[in-house]
Amino acid sequence: MKKVIKIMIIVLLMNLLSGCWDRRDIEATVPVLGVGIDFIEEEDRDLTKSNKVKVTIQVPIPANMEQGEDVVWIISSVGETVAGAIDNLQNKLNQELFFGHLQVIIFSQDIAKEGINKYLNFFRNSPQIRRLSWLLIAEDTAEDIIKSEPKLESIQSIYLTHMLNNGVSTGRIPDIRLGDFFIRLSNPGEQATAVMLKADKEIIDYIGLAVFEGDEFVGSLDQPETLYYQRTLGVPNDTSNLVLACDPTTEIDRLTIKMQEVSSKLQPELKEDKIIMKIKLKVEAKVLEQLNKNNLGREDVVHQIERRIENKLKREIDKVIEKTQSKFQTDIWGFGEYVRAYYPEYWNKIKWEEEFPKIKISTEVKAYIRQVGMINFTGR
Amino acid sequence: MIKIKKEGKVTERQFSAIIINTILGVGILTLPREAVSFADNAGIISVILASLLSLINLLIIIRLGLKYPDKTIFEYLQILLGKILGKIISFFIICYWFVFTAFVIRTFSELIVTAVLPKTPIEVVIIIMLLLVAYLSYKDIQVLGRVNELYVFIVIIPILLLTILSFKRGHMIYVLPVFRGHSMVNILKSTGRSYFSFLGFEIVAIILPFITTKKLSIEYGIKGWLIPSILSVIVVIASISVFGVFELKNLVWPTFELIKSTQFFALIFERLEVAFIATWVIALFTTASNLLFGIAMGGAQILNLHKHKTLVLSLLPLLYLFALSPRNAYELFNLVDIVSIVGLILTTILPIILLILAEIRGKGGKAIDEESN
Numbered sequence: 001m002k003k004v005i006k007i008m009i010i011v012l013l014m015n016l017l018s019g020c021w022d023r024r025d026i027e028a029t030v031p032v033l034g035v036g037i038d039f040i041e042e043e044d045r046d047l048t049k050s051n052k053v054k055v056t057i058q059v060p061i062p063a064n065m066e067q068g069e070d071v072v073w074i075i076s077s078v079g080e081t082v083a084g085a086i087d088n089l090q091n092k093l094n095q096e097l098f099f100g101h102l103q104v105i106i107f108s109q110d111i112a113k114e115g116i117n118k119y120l121n122f123f124r125n126s127p128q129i130r131r132l133s134w135l136l137i138a139e140d141t142a143e144d145i146i147k148s149e150p151k152l153e154s155i156q157s158i159y160l161t162h163m164l165n166n167g168v169s170t171g172r173i174p175d176i177r178l179g180d181f182f183i184r185l186s187n188p189g190e191q192a193t194a195v196m197l198k199a200d201k202e203i204i205d206y207i208g209l210a211v212f213e214g215d216e217f218v219g220s221l222d223q224p225e226t227l228y229y230q231r232t233l234g235v236p237n238d239t240s241n242l243v244l245a246c247d248p249t250t251e252i253d254r255l256t257i258k259m260q261e262v263s264s265k266l267q268p269e270l271k272e273d274k275i276i277m278k279i280k281l282k283v284e285a286k287v288l289e290q291l292n293k294n295n296l297g298r299e300d301v302v303h304q305i306e307r308r309i310e311n312k313l314k315r316e317i318d319k320v321i322e323k324t325q326s327k328f329q330t331d332i333w334g335f336g337e338y339v340r341a342y343y344p345e346y347w348n349k350i351k352w353e354e355e356f357p358k359i360k361i362s363t364e365v366k367a368y369i370r371q372v373g374m375i376n377f378t379g380r
Numbered sequence: 381m382i383k384i385k386k387e388g389k390v391t392e393r394q395f396s397a398i399i400i401n402t403i404l405g406v407g408i409l410t411l412p413r414e415a416v417s418f419a420d421n422a423g424i425i426s427v428i429l430a431s432l433l434s435l436i437n438l439l440i441i442i443r444l445g446l447k448y449p450d451k452t453i454f455e456y457l458q459i460l461l462g463k464i465l466g467k468i469i470s471f472f473i474i475c476y477w478f479v480f481t482a483f484v485i486r487t488f489s490e491l492i493v494t495a496v497l498p499k500t501p502i503e504v505v506i507i508i509m510l511l512l513v514a515y516l517s518y519k520d521i522q523v524l525g526r527v528n529e530l531y532v533f534i535v536i537i538p539i540l541l542l543t544i545l546s547f548k549r550g551h552m553i554y555v556l557p558v559f560r561g562h563s564m565v566n567i568l569k570s571t572g573r574s575y576f577s578f579l580g581f582e583i584v585a586i587i588l589p590f591i592t593t594k595k596l597s598i599e600y601g602i603k604g605w606l607i608p609s610i611l612s613v614i615v616v617i618a619s620i621s622v623f624g625v626f627e628l629k630n631l632v633w634p635t636f637e638l639i640k641s642t643q644f645f646a647l648i649f650e651r652l653e654v655a656f657i658a659t660w661v662i663a664l665f666t667t668a669s670n671l672l673f674g675i676a677m678g679g680a681q682i683l684n685l686h687k688h689k690t691l692v693l694s695l696l697p698l699l700y701l702f703a704l705s706p707r708n709a710y711e712l713f714n715l716v717d718i719v720s721i722v723g724l725i726l727t728t729i730l731p732i733i734l735l736i737l738a739e740i741r742g743k744g745g746k747a748i749d750e751e752s753n
Binding site for chain 1: 494495496497498499500501504551553554556557560561562623624626627629630637640641651
């Protein structure tokens, strides 16, 4: 009798423990790699305010992987909400959509202008989506980027992530992912930014940084401006170089400089109820190219070059800061967070959005040339 | 020399492990949000205050227990307060543990269902967890001790490692200002909320009579308290530095999100959260079994039953119903807040009163002590 009961228990347990509700074979899922979100092109969209969105997704076709062509399938669907549009997409597919491998989420500039938060809610709420995915803003339509055909990689989203990751590791592209975007949306002392892209058939181009006020897109910094933005925040640079123009006062012609080590210190100071933001930047540079034969072994020449780097950086950084203060009036630098950290009592009294355009910012740049190359002009 | 372990005893190390495993449960999964809920950046102070409060309470309970070295709290309650009142208070403690256990299981099941297994019915997760918990609680105390000792590192190391890795994406500027610009009231409110994640140490009131060397119980009690406290503080600092205070308030499962946004060795180890959940099942399992053991033990003692085993299985259906009673996660969190307030009052006030009573009795009537020995 006992044996029978035991066997019965085992049989029952086999039923219970073998299955799993959430078991899903890899063949039975459609992994989405990229999502693009646009407004649909309606003539009188502003009049009707229907705000229908068009969601374009990119899924790989495993069967074509070996031939290496037509590896991705791009389909799109329209809905009143993002989740609604994705639901409509599901109707067109044989298997279930899976967002766990989502790499890029692209919004068109139009959507971003209207406030991105309501369209992001779906991505925020879903446990499948990782905060390390990229949130991108397309200058034109998101669909264009998803449909572009880069040559080196057959899947656009993978190409894009590689491009972005390399950009981040070399310091060209700011490391602002979905999670960072959410954080910047929530923080009162800084404003959101996102990487901006433009696509043209075969080429996907990184064109700069989208600037937000709250969750509304207000403008963008172009690529060189973003470069200085990055340096101000202390991100070192590996690839982009700084070209110093010809300087008539000294005999030094054009120079190309690489900023290898950048360290920045942001320190707010409160004087008579006014914030002065002090930016101290220390740059270690390397001379890559010079058009005339300066002897870099001479100390005064090196010093001159260092002064020129300092002046150039300071001028450019001030320009970018001025642009954010007067044109956009949004604190994409996160200065507010520093003020909140160092002067919490003052912070509690003010409204940072009103205060930011008025604050004084002083930049101080110190440049050191560490490497001068392999040529030594001592002959003449 | 081989240390001979007596039947029905736990060693000091096991004692520490039981404290650690009982404290580390679901509390730490929501702790960063609770810590900053009122106090913003001073949440770190709140957590430290909460952990210090729990240390004081822990020491008082151990002191009290050492006065009656071979009795559990349910036995000396009857000595101190008299049979009827003692039983009423004992019943109250058991009820609190019972609801606590049920909600701990529910909270974790809720996380599993929202994050990892969206299609699995929550009932199934709860039932499986309950059966596992009951299986351990059904065993004797030394088995409980050994299991805790075995699992303590499996619980601590992954979360510690993952949290430290997550600092990579942190901004230290988000952590400031810790000391200035916060009102004391808000810090204390957050302390009250954070205290939930330190609850569970009161299990020592049950374990103390079984410990082999009673002299060392305070030392090992502090050790058992120290590890979860340090872990909690690290988790809170990491969460604030990665998310910032304001984003943290939006996250339902902050510690889980923290691990979710951690990625190391470039792209090889993605999706660490699933591995984390798998190890955290153990943390939860030990918490719930230790508490269920306490409940069964206490129940047996107030009902004058011989073995605690009688109650374990009969309590399961009730636990299941209690675990299922909140409608959704929000209701659950509100109820958990209430339970944590009850826990705060119970673990702070009751031990002090009992200790004072014991001191008075100890001076006046030693006879009782001898008699009961």
